[in-house]
Structures are given as structure tokens and as C-alpha cells.
Amino acid sequence: MVPPLVLDIDGTLTAPTGGIDPRAIETLREWDAPVVVATGKAFPYPVALCHFANVPERVIAENGGVVYADDEVTVTVDGADRPRAAARAFVDRGGDLGWGAADTVNRWRETEVAVHRDADAALLGAVAEEFDLEVVDTGYAYHLKTPDVEKGDGLRSVAATLGRDPADFVAVGDSENDVSTFAAAGRSFAVANADDRARAAADEVTEGSHMDGTLEALATFA
Incomplete structure (x- = not known):
């Protein structure tokens, strides 16, 4: 069985020149387990990505500030x-x-x-x-x-909503805001373009960068 995923967007599902790598849409659509998109972007952006990929909208946005799964939106911070x-x-x-x-x-x-x-x-x-x-x-x-608002807490929240253990998830990311996700997930990969903090926190660092690295990580479970 393939594991559920928690995937960053920028630097992870994107091409080196920017923008979503077209292979990301196919990957999200064909993965045979829940996929959570975890990003620093505002809430509508990852929701739109899931919408256009035609996959369930499971989202951690604004670095954990907004969480959405199973038709439940949670704003974890008392406003901005x-x-x-x-x-x-x-x-x-x-x-x-x-x-x-x-x-x-x-x-x-x-x-x-x-x-x-x-x-x-x-x-x-x-x-x-x-x-x-x-x-x-x-x-x-x-x-x-706000301090102490993190993607990792968002993953714990989504996992609870889905009736899963956060340790069931495999995480892929590229920057310091993914460190908490790596800590919450059971296994983690930093793509080759990741910053130093993400590389140090990940279980493994891929040889490929951006979407190539993400596909390399996911091939481990194919």
C-alpha cells in the first residue's frame, strides 16, 4: 500500500523556472492514498491546485495558519x-x-x-x-x-480529521517551513534544491531538484 503524502508546493511541485510542473497534476491525481498540500501560500492557492487537479481538497495553508480537510476549515490563529x-x-x-x-x-x-x-x-x-x-x-x-504556528501542527490536525496517524505520512519539501512537517511525518524527503535547515531535518535528500526530486522520492513507494 502506498502511504499518504504531505507535499509542499513552491520548490517541490514546481519547475526550476517557477510555476507548477505539469507532472505534479498527474501525480496528485493518480496517487492511491490521501494527499495533503502544505504551503506558505494563502488558502485559495492550494485549494485551487487541488480543484484543478480534481483531487480532494486537503490543505495546510499559510504555514499552518489555515487547515482544511473533510469539509472542515480551521483557522489556527486569531486573525492577522x-x-x-x-x-x-x-x-x-x-x-x-x-x-x-x-x-x-x-x-x-x-x-x-x-x-x-x-x-x-x-x-x-x-x-x-x-x-x-x-x-x-x-x-x-x-x-x-505568529510564533509557534507551523505546518507540522497542520498535518497533525488533518491526520486526526482523516483518522490517520501523522506518522503514516511521507513528507516532501524544500525549506525551513517544512522542518516541522518532517518532524510530524513518519518519513521525510528534502529535494536537492532545499535550504540547509530542510536538508538537515529530512530523513533523506534526493539527487533531483524541484519536481524531479519529488518524483524520485515517491518512486520509493511505487
Whole structure:
């Protein structure tokens, strides 16, 4: 029997040049066990991925801030007032969130604020400290978020909803926000493009990067 999966998106289901690797859709659709998509992106993004792949919508979004499985949505943080206030302070002091006026990256976020990785990291860190927030670098963005909100807790929540043990799951990811997922899952893989923290936390590191690495990891269970 193939195991249930918990898969990151950016850097894991994507091509090196960005965007979802077309093979990811087929992989999600054909995997003969539950698949959970776990990401730092806002809730609508992974839901849309599942929708267009035509698979059940099992989602951990905003680094664990929003969890969805079996028609149950759980927001694990009491709103995003503090991250939004910190983001305003960051901008007032000369920072730039980096997404333009429409800011579709943050438009639908419920628990955190994402900041472009070209932003002033030192200023962002100083503002985060003032507001008792943490900054997580997912490789896609800096995330201003409430401390102790993690993907791994999201996996435990989804697993409980599905009547599964988190240790049943195999996790694949590429960045520091996947470390908690690796700790909760029974087996974990970091793709070759993963950052140092993810590589150190994973049980195995693949030779391939991005979607090639994910397919390499999953071939272990085929």
C-alpha cells in the first residue's frame, strides 16, 4: 500500500523556472492514498491546485495558519491584525512588501503577511521583533507570522480529521517551513534544491531538484 503524502508546493511541485510542473497534476491525481498540500501560500492557492487537479481538497495553508480537510476549515490563529500592523509599520519606515498595488499575494491571507524576498530583511526582522512576530523564509517570500504556528501542527490536525496517524505520512519539501512537517511525518524527503535547515531535518535528500526530486522520492513507494 502506498502511504499518504504531505507535499509542499513552491520548490517541490514546481519547475526550476517557477510555476507548477505539469507532472505534479498527474501525480496528485493518480496517487492511491490521501494527499495533503502544505504551503506558505494563502488558502485559495492550494485549494485551487487541488480543484484543478480534481483531487480532494486537503490543505495546510499559510504555514499552518489555515487547515482544511473533510469539509472542515480551521483557522489556527486569531486573525492577522498583528502581522498586518507590523507590515504597515514596515512600509511606514521605508520598507516595501514588493507585490505592487493589487498585492494578490496577501489579498486573501487570513493569518499572516508575505513580503517579497528582495525586501529589507534587517528592517523586517526589527519590526517583527517589536510586534512579537517571527519571520520565516520559505524561499518564495518572507512570512510575518505568529510564533509557534507551523505546518507540522497542520498535518497533525488533518491526520486526526482523516483518522490517520501523522506518522503514516511521507513528507516532501524544500525549506525551513517544512522542518516541522518532517518532524510530524513518519518519513521525510528534502529535494536537492532545499535550504540547509530542510536538508538537515529530512530523513533523506534526493539527487533531483524541484519536481524531479519529488518524483524520485515517491518512486520509493511505487
